[in-house]
Amino acid sequence: KNQVEQSPQSLIILEGKNCTLQCNYTVSPFSNLRWYKQDTGRGPVSLTIMTFSENTKSNGRYTATLDADTKQSSLHITASQLSDSASYICVVSDRGSTLGRLYFGRGTQLTVWP
Amino acid sequence: SAVISQKPSRDICQRGTSLTIQCQVDSQVTMMFWYRQQPGQSLTLIATANQGSEATYESGFVIDKFPISRPNLTFSTLTVSNMSPEDSSIYLCSVGTGQAPGELFFGEGSRLTVL
Numbered sequence: 557k558n559q560v561e562q563s564p565q566s567l568i569i570l571e572g573k574n575c576t577l578q579c580n581y582t583v584s585p586f587s588n589l590r591w592y593k594q595d596t597g598r599g600p601v602s603l604t605i606m607t608f609s610e611n612t613k614s615n616g617r618y619t620a621t622l623d624a625d626t627k628q629s630s631l632h633i634t635a636s637q638l639s640d641s642a643s644y645i646c647v648v649s650d651r652g653s654t655l656g657r658l659y660f661g662r663g664t665q666l667t668v669w670p
Numbered sequence: 671s672a673v674i675s676q677k678p679s680r681d682i683c684q685r686g687t688s689l690t691i692q693c694q695v696d697s698q699v700t701m702m703f704w705y706r707q708q709p710g711q712s713l714t715l716i717a718t719a720n721q722g723s724e725a726t727y728e729s730g731f732v733i734d735k736f737p738i739s740r741p742n743l744t745f746s747t748l749t750v751s752n753m754s755p756e757d758s759s760i761y762l763c764s765v766g767t768g769q770a771p772g773e774l775f776f777g778e779g780s781r782l783t784v785l
Contacts, residue, residue: 560712588772590774592776597778597779597781598778598779599674599676599762599764599776599777599778599779600713600762600776601776602773602774602775605773645712645713647774649772656772658715658774660712660713660714661712662710662711662712663712
């Protein structure tokens, strides 16, 4: 069964600290993996998209890694800011040239405290 | 990128009524989708809105309950019919560019509460 599991479910960190969010998937065949940030009351916004051949991709203070062999991904946030408080959603696609079928994780709710 | 406007942003409705959500995109897009996001749950695809033809529904979702229109390449509507409290959720419109690996953009969502 194709699934995307995220951990932890929620996380609280102090402003300025780093954190890492995890995503494990069983989706096969694998096409790409995406991380989205969803602020409360807003729609998800794309942070990164990684294909099979990419094992790391950065977007500012966000760095995503992908290990296609172990089917794991992580999102590392450096020097956290209050504005990083949001839900982070991992999404895996099973096909390439079009969007394919997307499998969504439940998200990790990150809270950054001053 | 694509800018997506959804209306209404939130609404409170009575059981048994229907509500239509509108999705307007600032450019022509090939793919438009409707998702549901229930509290604490992952996003669930309701249907793909096809321009000029009937929408393609996912398992568990039917046209009588969630009729969808897509009259052109920039606009779509989702109606939630005969609502019950179980329909309380966030409904999201999204669009895809169609180019590999395929960027997916989301609207701000419509938060629906059914009493």
